[in-house]
Structure formats: C-alpha cells, structure tokens
Amino acid sequence: MNMPYTIDLPDLLHVEGLSVSYGGETVVQNASFALKKGQALALIGESGSGKSTIAKAVLGLLPETARTAGRISFKDRNLLELSDRVFRPLRGRSIGFVPQDPQNALNPVRTIGAHAHESARLLDLSGRTAERTAIFETLELVGLSEPERIYRSYPHELSGGMLQRVLIGLAVLPRPEVIVADEPTSALDVTIQKRILDLLSRLRSSLDLSLLLITHDLALAAERADSVVVLKGGEVQETGPSSRVFLKPSSDYTRKLQNDVPSLNPFRFRTAERRANAGEGTGDPFIRVQSVSRIFDTGDRQVRAVDDVSFSLQSGRTHALVGESGSGKTTLARLLLGLDTPDSGAITVNGQRVHGRSTSALRDLRRDLQLVYQNPFTSLDPTWKVKSIVREPLDRYAIGSRQERDERVHEAISAVGLSEDLLRRRPAALSGGQRQRVAIARALTLRPKMLVLDEPTSALDVTVQAGIVEALFALQERFGLTYLFVSHDLSLVRQVADTVSVLRHGRLIEQGPVDQIFENPAEPYTRLLLESIPAANAAQSAAAQPGYARLSLVKTA
Amino acid sequence: MNHRSNYIGYAIARLAQSIVVIALAYTFTFLIINVLPGDPITNMLLDPENGFSPADIEPIIAYYGLDKPVLEQLWIALSRFVVGDLGISLRSNLPVSGLVLSALPSTLVLALSALAVALVVAFLLAFASQNLPPRYGQGLLRLLPAASLSVPAFIIGIFLIQIFAFQFGLFRITSPNSFAATAFAAIALGIPVSAQIAEVLIANLDHEARQEYFSVARSRGLSRFELFAHHQFRPSSLPVVTMIALAIGELLGGSLITESIFGRTGIGSLVQGAVSSQDYPVIQAVVSLAAAVFVIVNLIADLVYPLLDPRLRTRNRGREPLADEPLVDTEAVAK
Numbered sequence: 001m002n003m004p005y006t007i008d009l010p011d012l013l014h015v016e017g018l019s020v021s022y023g024g025e026t027v028v029q030n031a032s033f034a035l036k037k038g039q040a041l042a043l044i045g046e047s048g049s050g051k052s053t054i055a056k057a058v059l060g061l062l063p064e065t066a067r068t069a070g071r072i073s074f075k076d077r078n079l080l081e082l083s084d085r086v087f088r089p090l091r092g093r094s095i096g097f098v099p100q101d102p103q104n105a106l107n108p109v110r111t112i113g114a115h116a117h118e119s120a121r122l123l124d125l126s127g128r129t130a131e132r133t134a135i136f137e138t139l140e141l142v143g144l145s146e147p148e149r150i151y152r153s154y155p156h157e158l159s160g161g162m163l164q165r166v167l168i169g170l171a172v173l174p175r176p177e178v179i180v181a182d183e184p185t186s187a188l189d190v191t192i193q194k195r196i197l198d199l200l201s202r203l204r205s206s207l208d209l210s211l212l213l214i215t216h217d218l219a220l221a222a223e224r225a226d227s228v229v230v231l232k233g234g235e236v237q238e239t240g241p242s243s244r245v246f247l248k249p250s251s252d253y254t255r256k257l258q259n260d261v262p263s264l265n266p267f268r269f270r271t272a273e274r275r276a277n278a279g280e281g282t283g284d285p286f287i288r289v290q291s292v293s294r295i296f297d298t299g300d301r302q303v304r305a306v307d308d309v310s311f312s313l314q315s316g317r318t319h320a321l322v323g324e325s326g327s328g329k330t331t332l333a334r335l336l337l338g339l340d341t342p343d344s345g346a347i348t349v350n351g352q353r354v355h356g357r358s359t360s361a362l363r364d365l366r367r368d369l370q371l372v373y374q375n376p377f378t379s380l381d382p383t384w385k386v387k388s389i390v391r392e393p394l395d396r397y398a399i400g401s402r403q404e405r406d407e408r409v410h411e412a413i414s415a416v417g418l419s420e421d422l423l424r425r426r427p428a429a430l431s432g433g434q435r436q437r438v439a440i441a442r443a444l445t446l447r448p449k450m451l452v453l454d455e456p457t458s459a460l461d462v463t464v465q466a467g468i469v470e471a472l473f474a475l476q477e478r479f480g481l482t483y484l485f486v487s488h489d490l491s492l493v494r495q496v497a498d499t500v501s502v503l504r505h506g507r508l509i510e511q512g513p514v515d516q517i518f519e520n521p522a523e524p525y526t527r528l529l530l531e532s533i534p535a536a537n538a539a540q541s542a543a544a545q546p547g548y549a550r551l552s553l554v555k556t557a
Numbered sequence: 558m559n560h561r562s563n564y565i566g567y568a569i570a571r572l573a574q575s576i577v578v579i580a581l582a583y584t585f586t587f588l589i590i591n592v593l594p595g596d597p598i599t600n601m602l603l604d605p606e607n608g609f610s611p612a613d614i615e616p617i618i619a620y621y622g623l624d625k626p627v628l629e630q631l632w633i634a635l636s637r638f639v640v641g642d643l644g645i646s647l648r649s650n651l652p653v654s655g656l657v658l659s660a661l662p663s664t665l666v667l668a669l670s671a672l673a674v675a676l677v678v679a680f681l682l683a684f685a686s687q688n689l690p691p692r693y694g695q696g697l698l699r700l701l702p703a704a705s706l707s708v709p710a711f712i713i714g715i716f717l718i719q720i721f722a723f724q725f726g727l728f729r730i731t732s733p734n735s736f737a738a739t740a741f742a743a744i745a746l747g748i749p750v751s752a753q754i755a756e757v758l759i760a761n762l763d764h765e766a767r768q769e770y771f772s773v774a775r776s777r778g779l780s781r782f783e784l785f786a787h788h789q790f791r792p793s794s795l796p797v798v799t800m801i802a803l804a805i806g807e808l809l810g811g812s813l814i815t816e817s818i819f820g821r822t823g824i825g826s827l828v829q830g831a832v833s834s835q836d837y838p839v840i841q842a843v844v845s846l847a848a849a850v851f852v853i854v855n856l857i858a859d860l861v862y863p864l865l866d867p868r869l870r871t872r873n874r875g876r877e878p879l880a881d882e883p884l885v886d887t888e889a890v891a892k
Contacts, residue, residue, distance in 0.1 A: 061772050097776035104769040109792050118777050154867040
C-alpha cells in the first residue's frame with residue numbers, strides 16, 4: 001500500500017514565486033513548491049501564515065480584490081491567468097476541495113443527494129439513475145454504510161464526522177487528480193479525526209490522488225504527508241521531505257514550532273519531582289466531587305450529561321477533564337462553579353458545599369473560583385478598555401478603594417506578562433494571546449484560590465498556546481493556584497495536568513496521575529484516544545528506517 | 558422522531574393560538590371603545606344632532622344590551638362575532654358584515670396587486686445586486702431600496718397621478734377602478750414594501766455568498782447561475798416568507814391612504830365614513846378584521862416555514878444525528 005518515495009515522479013502542481021496581496025497588504029510572498037503526482041504535500045503554518053490563501057489560489061477561489069503574481073502550473077497552464085469561465089471546468093473535475101468546517105460546508109436547505117448530483121454530473125454519465133449509482137458507490141467508499149439514507153438526509157441530520165465523509169465523497173466523486181484539504185479535521189473530535197485522515201490516506205492510494213493538505217499541526221503533517229512546506233507570515237520558512245524537516249528542521253521557526261507542539265514535548269513544563277508526586281495529596285482535598293449526576297430532559301428522552309462522576313483535587317494541583325464532545329466535561333465544570341445544580345451527588349470546595357446555598361453565599365464562594373473561557377475573541381466586551389475589563393470583578397465585589405483596585409489591576413496585568421500600556425486599549429487592538437492573558441488577569445484580580453480553565457488555548461495557535469501555558473505555570477507557582485483544566489486535547493493535558501479524568505458520554509472512564517494514564521491506560525477507550533493523537537513518535541521511528549522516506553500510515557480497518 | 562405528527566401537533570397549537578389572539582383583539586377593541594366616558598353608542602344616539610327618536614333608540618339599546626353591564630355587552634357582542642354577525646351599522650341600518658364584504662374585494666385587489674409589484678421589484682433588484690457587473694451601476698442600484706424606503710407611499714401616489722394621469726393621460730382619476738388606475742395605485746403602494754423586502758434579500762444574498770458552503774459549492778465547478786439559484790438565493794429567500802406576512806399588514810394599512818388618494822372605494826372609505834359619523838359597530842368590525850387578517854397571514858407564514866426549511870422539521874435539532882460510526886473501533890480495542 002505504501003509506495004516508496006521516488007524522486008522521479010512528475011510534478012502535477014507547481015507553484016513558483018506566488019505572491020498574493022489585498023490592497024497594500026501582502027499575505028503570501030514569493031512562495032514556491034511542487035506537488036508530485038500521487039504524493040501528499042502539507043502546508044504548515046499558524047493563523048496568518050498564508051496557507052489558506054495559497055489553497056484558495058490553487059482552487060481559483062481568491063476574492064476579486066486579490067492581486068497575484070508568480071505562477072501556479074497545472075497541466076501546462078498557469079492557473080492564475082485563467083478566467084473564471086476557463087477555470088470552472090477544472091474545479092471538481094481536476095481539483096477537488098475538502099473544507100475545514102464540515103458543519104458549514106453544505107447548504108442547509110438542500111439534501112446530501114442534491115449536493116452529490118452536482119458532483120456526479122461532472123462524470124458525464126447518462127441520466128440521473130447512473131449518477132445515483134455512482135453516488136451510492138462513493139458514499140460507501142467513504143465509509144457511510146447506509147448510502148440511500150444519507151442521500152435523502154439534510155446536512156443537519158448528520159454528525160460532523162459523517163458530514164466530513166460526505167464532503168470527501170463529493171470531492172473524490174468526479175475523480176480529480178488533486179485534492180486540496182484545508183484543515184479537514186480541525187473541527188472534529190480526535191477519534192473521528194483519525195478515521196477521516198485514515199480515509200483520506202486510503203483514498204489517495206486507491207484512487208491515485210495527490211493531496212495538498214493545509215494544517216497547523218506539525219505532528220499531523222509529519223504523519224500524513226510526504227513533504228512539507230512551513231509558512232510564517234506569508235513566507236516559506238523551509239521545504240523538504242517531511243521526515244527531514246521533522247527530524248532536522250533547518251529554520252528557527254520550525255524548531256520553535258517543534259518545541260511548542262505539546263505532543264512532541266510532554267514533559268516541557270512539569271518538573272520530574274512534580275510528576276513523581278502527581279497522584280499524592282496531603283490533607284483534605286480542595287475540591288471534592290462525589291457521585292455527581294446531571295440529567296437533561298430533551299422532551300423525547302433523558303440525556304445523562306454527567307453520570308455518577310467523582311474526583312478530588314488537592315490544593316495547588318492541576319486536574320484535567322478530558323473527553324470528546326458530549327462527554328460532559330463542560331457540564332461538570334459548570335456544576336463545580338455553581339452555574340448549574342446536580343440532580344444527585346455533592347460538590348465541596350474547601351470543605352464547603354457548592355449547592356443548596358443562598359445566592360449571596362454562592363457569590364462569596366465564587367470569589368475563590370474563577371473561570372477562564374474558551375474563546376478570548378468573544379469573552380471580552382469589545383466596547384470596554386482592558387483596564388475596565390480587568391477591574392470589573394473588583395468593582396462588582398466592591399473591594400478596597402479606587403486606588404487599591406487600580407493597584408490590583410496593575411498587579412494582575414503584569415502577573416500575566418502583559419505591559420501596562422495595554423490597559424488603555426480595547427480588545428480589538430490585541431492579539432489572541434494577549435486577549436487570553438487579559439481574560440486570565442480578569443480572573444486573577446479577586447485573588448481566587450482556583451481557576452477553572454475551559455479549553456483556554458483551543459482558539460489559539462500552538463506557539464501562542466505555549467506562552468499561555470507557561471504563564472499559567474508561573475502563576476500557579478507564585479500564587480499556589482489550583483486548576484481545573486477542561487480540554488479535548490490530550491497532548492496538552494499531558495503537558496499541564498497532574499491528574500486526569502477521562503470522560504465519555506457523561507461517564508468516568510478512567511482517572512489517575514497523568515503519566516500513569518498516558519503510559520498504561522487500562523481502558524480501551526483511553527487507548528483509542530491516545531492512539532488517535534497524530535503519532536509523532538511513530539513518525540520519527542518510521543522515518544529513521546532506511547528505504548522509506550514516506551512516513552508509515554496508521555493501518556486502517 | 559415522527560416528523561409528520563410533530564408538524565400536525567405544531568399546526569394545531571398555532572391554529573388554537575391564532576383563534577385566541579383574534580378573540581382577544583376583538584375584546585380589546587371593544588373595551589377601548591367602552592373605556593371612553595359614557596357608553597359611546599348611547600351617547601351618539603342621544604345626541605340631538607343625529608335626530609334619533611326614542612322609538613328608534615329602544616330596539617337598538619335592546620339589540621346591543623346597552624342597559625346591561627359592559628362585560629355582559631361584551632359577551633353578547635363576542636357570541637355574535639363568533640358566528641359572523643358584526644352588528645348593525647348605526648348610520649345606514651344595514652348589517653355591518655354586508656358593508657365589509659362589499660368593500661373588501663376592491664381593497665384586496667389593491668393590496669394583492671401591490672404585493673405582486675413589491676415581490677417582482679424586490680426580486681429583480683436582488684438579482685441585479687448580485688449579478689450586475691459593478692461597472693453597470695451595481696453600487697447605485699444597491700442604494701435604491703434605502704432611498705425609496707424614505708419616501709412615503711402617498712407621495713409616490715401623488716407623483717404617479719401627477720405624471721401618468723395628468724401629464725401622459727395613461728389613466729383617468731375619474732374612473733379609479735380601471736385596470737390602469739389600479740395598476741398605478743398598486744405601484745404606489747407596493748414600492749415602499751418592495752424596498753423593505755429587497756433590503757433584507759440583498760443583505761441575505763451577501764451573507765450567503767460569504768458562507769463556506771457557497772465557496773465549497775463553487776469548488777464543485779457549478780455555473781454562476783446554479784450557484785446563485787441553489788446556494789445563494791434559495792437559503793436567502795426563507796426570511797422573505799416572514800417579510801411577506803408582515804408586509805400584508807402594512808399593505809392593508811397603506812391601502813386606506815392610497816385608496817383615498819386614488820379615489821377608490823373600499824375598506825378605507827368605509828372606515829373613514831364610520832369614524833366621521835361615529836358608527837362604532839363598523840369601526841369595531843374593521844379593526845377586528847384587520848387584526849384577523851394579520852393573525853391569519855402570520856399563521857400561514859409559520860405553517861409554511863417548516864416546509865421550506867428542513868432544519869425546522871426535526872424537533873431535536875443537532876441533538877440526535879443519525880448514529881455515527883461506533884466510536885470505539887472494535888479492532889483497535891482487540892489489539
């Protein structure tokens with residue numbers, strides 16, 4: 001199934017000196033690379049690196065305001081020079097597209113079948129019945145077992161993973177030579193992500209497709225692509241076979257990226273001593289969650305969002321709740337904060353029960369329990385200045401004099417590593433990382449004992465994420481904070497947490513010290529989760545074997 | 558999970574709601590009229606200017622139960638309203654229902670042709686806003702809805718009469734029910750409504766063009782027209798159903814003014830006469846009728862919407878997708 005890498009394969013798509021600009025702003029600068037027939041090439045970069053712009057240029061989907069220079073050669077033609085009328089027959093037939101967010105990639109008022117016929121028509125079959133047969137075959141090919149039912153369904157009736165299979169099916173149906181996949185799995189749960197990537201790899205070899213994979217995930221690129229192009233700020237940092245770039249990165253940026261990817265650096269932040277004592281605790285736990293259940297009534301049936309979950313957390317430690325969507329991790333965090341009431345069980349913080357208190361008693365308790373939200377782009381009021389945002393909790397709790405509050409604001413803002421002149425700005429003038437630091441500063445001004453961090457870095461780039469994690473560790477050290485870390489990212493959890501609870505469908509699957517769970521998972525589901533992480537280590541060892549420059553693909557069922 | 562029975566349940570509930578709202582509207586109008594000092598009908602009857610003799614007054618008082626408490630009067634009126642008896646006009650001594658029925662067709666013709674004008678103009682504007690190349694004045698065209706929104710219908714009406722009746726003689730205001738006169742009245746009434754619909758439609762079309770599924774559809778090599786029709790226009794047009802329902806109310810209200818400008822008889826002239834002669838049963842009937850039309854049109858919009866938007870057909874939106882592939886790969890576990 002794996003073809004040995006040979007240098008003689010012809011170039012299918014050749015990008016030479018591509019530049020793209022909007023107005024006066026250059027978003028891609030002089031990018032060059034070549035995609036060989038039957039190969040996979042990954043464009044790696046963070047937001048603003050220009051990777052999606054390059055993908056759009058290849059697909060001819062750049063907005064009309066874009067100015068381009070350079071050449072994209074495909075079948076002896078420069079794609080950049082083609083008018084829309086000439087380009088259109090290439091779309092779908094020669095170049096297919098798999099988008100990032102499957103939930104928004106299909107027209108909500110049309111059935112899957114209606115979409116599929118748009119693709120099937122490009123095969124020039126005779127009649128709708130022949131098209132239907134081709135559609136059903138393709139839906140089965142992408143692993144959808146009931147093609148007739150899928151054909152009749154509307155997009156909102158399918159899950160994210162199924163929609164992405166449908167979209168891959170729509171892309172491969174007209175038998176294109178190249179597929180451009182723009183972050184095809186970043187909106188999906190980790191186990192689904194692995195299945196989708198496996199599917200793409202399998203289709204690539206069975207249909208002899210070339211793949212242009214756009215991703216922010218270095219480990220994923222190393223596992224799935226033959227060669228990589230690393231981009232930053234619109235410029236190519238380095239290009240080469242993925243094993244070489246991965247094992248011996250030549251640019252500073254790739255080295256930084258490699259250093260900041262959690263799955264490659266599980267022990268970056270926690271000291272050996274801390275890891276050794278991860279599971280131990282002295283005295284009464286700070287948080288005690290005992291047999292907590294929360295059931296939601298959806299009319300037709302009951303959903304056990306949290307089902308008999310217990311854990312405890314010592315002061316000054318970090319506990320992580322991990323799970324895929326629907327695992328109940330966010331509901332559990334809400335219960336802990338007193339934002340929701342459990343149907344059974346009890347939660348105590350510092351020996352005090354969270355539920356069954358008066359509103360004012362709950363308010364006092366919340367002073368010690370602060371929340372940092374997932375998305376710093378929506379959790380800060382855009383009309384407020386940073387100073388007012390950070391000071392708001394102090395104003396609400398009427399703490400100290402005006403001057404004392406201002407002092408605390410300055411203290412908090414420097415504690416999270418921001419300079420004080422940011423205080424006069426509004427959120428729009430801040431980067432994502434700066435915004436999340438502001439959100440953390442806001443949570444810190446009340447000097448809480450504990451922070452609940454709900455996916456605090458999932459909206460951020462890996463290099464920014466590493467900075468935030470570093471700041472969180474420094475704060476924990478300095479103020480003795482206790483963290484509850486909610487995340488779907490297992491590699492990140494391994495970096496930051498002392499102990500972990502693995503949740504699935506509201507149930508506790510397994511819990512214990514992080515190293516123990518990650519090295520010796522007892523439960524099949526935990527093993528499956530761990531195997532679904534893009535396998536950087538497997539990639540490294542495979543790359544080390546002579547004769548195979550292409551990294552081994554994880555075997556599919 | 559059964560979509561059809563869900564829908565029928567929903568339809569019945571909405572229908573019941575609508576009946577309650579219409580009855581409440583009737584009650585509310587009745588009470589407002591009666592909150593005024595004294596009882597309006599008696600006041601009017603006793604006004605010597607109106608020249609009723611005591612012999613005339615007695616049967617009227619008995620008919621409406623005017624010597625009974627207000628709530629009892631309401632009950633009498635409501636029980637008649639339910640069976641379609643709207644009372645007797647005080648001025649003409651004819652049944653109100655007959656007066657309304659004879660005035661209604663002319664107003665309906667005007668309002669419905671205005672709606673047709675509004676829809677045609679709005680759809681043409683919206684189509685052009687997306688498909689006209691910028692150099693052919695697309696920008697100017699996009700300003701049109703906002704501009705015509707700021708001109709009231711009666712001004713448009715006066716202009717149309719001035720230009721097309723007096724200057725070009727395309728129609729005569731002395732025969733207001735002719736085809737041409739009706740057409741121009743419909744244009745006067747429909748233009749402001751078309752501007753509203755066009756604004757929403759253009760905004761939605763722009764929004765759809767930015768959706769990911771629009772560019773994904775483009776990547777499947779669809780023609781410009783297919784893209785527009787299936788992936789831009791179709792999802793954009795759903796809110797227009799609601800817009801139409803709201804516009805009907807506006808068209809009814811606006812038709813009263815337009816009718817008087819174009820000299821048409823209809824509900825407008827009926828209500829005008831009733832107000833000036835304090836003919837309360839007629840006022841009560843027209844207000845209740847307007848409320849009923851509004852409620853019924855909105856009911857229809859609500860019932861049609863789920864048929865157009867598949868997302869509203871399933872009750873547990875997003876909660877229960879078809880069973881996905883099993884999360885735990887049996888093979889992976891066995892290893």
